[in-house]
Amino acid sequence: MAHLSPQELLERLSSLGIRTETVEHEPVFTVAESQHVKERIPGAHTKNLFVKDKKGRFFLISAKHDTAIDLKRTHEVLGASGRLSFGSAEQLRALLGVEPGSVTAFAVVNDTEGKVTMVLDANLMEHRRVNFHPLVNSMTTGVSREDLVTFLRATGHDPLILRLPEPPAELPDDAQAPM
Numbered sequence: 583m584a585h586l587s588p589q590e591l592l593e594r595l596s597s598l599g600i601r602t603e604t605v606e607h608e609p610v611f612t613v614a615e616s617q618h619v620k621e622r623i624p625g626a627h628t629k630n631l632f633v634k635d636k637k638g639r640f641f642l643i644s645a646k647h648d649t650a651i652d653l654k655r656t657h658e659v660l661g662a663s664g665r666l667s668f669g670s671a672e673q674l675r676a677l678l679g680v681e682p683g684s685v686t687a688f689a690v691v692n693d694t695e696g697k698v699t700m701v702l703d704a705n706l707m708e709h710r711r712v713n714f715h716p717l718v719n720s721m722t723t724g725v726s727r728e729d730l731v732t733f734l735r736a737t738g739h740d741p742l743i744l745r746l747p748e749p750p751a752e753l754p755d756d757a758q759a760p761m
Contacts, residue, residue: 585679625711636664
């Protein structure tokens with residue numbers, strides 16, 4: 583099945599009455615590499631994790647780029663079966679139609695069979711504007727948080743909005759010393 587192109591995605595957003603602002607830039611593959619791009623674009627920037635549980639259920643988690651997520655405990659808040667592991671590049675291409683490094687909440691538009699559960703971190707949804715790649719990592723598209731939810735629902739992916747578990751805080755070395 584053919585997946586949408588970035589231009590087709592932007593047209594779909596427009597057809598839903600969603601205002602977008604898209605900036606083209608050199609391809610970025612990691613949150614760290616994208617730092618200089620983030621500085622030029624207002625709003626919350628994201629990291630997106632494509633994961634699966636022990637029963638083969640898939641989840642796409644979108645969070646603010648600097649949110650620490652405890653993947654060892656995330657399955658508990660998602661109601662997933664056992665610990666989560668990352669989906670393969672092949673599964674990512676087949677289900678969401680994007681390459682590694684281009685994972686984005688917008689990719690659920692390509693999941694026409696509803697095999698992926700969309701999860702939005704509550705921290706991300708505190709921001710008025712949220713930014714995602716429009717299916718490729720050489721552009722960033724900003725939308726309002728409300729329009730993001732409108733888009734996701736229009737694709738049949740009513741998102742779970744959850745506060746994801748953070749890793750346990752590291753104790754300072756002296757905290758473990760006997761008193």
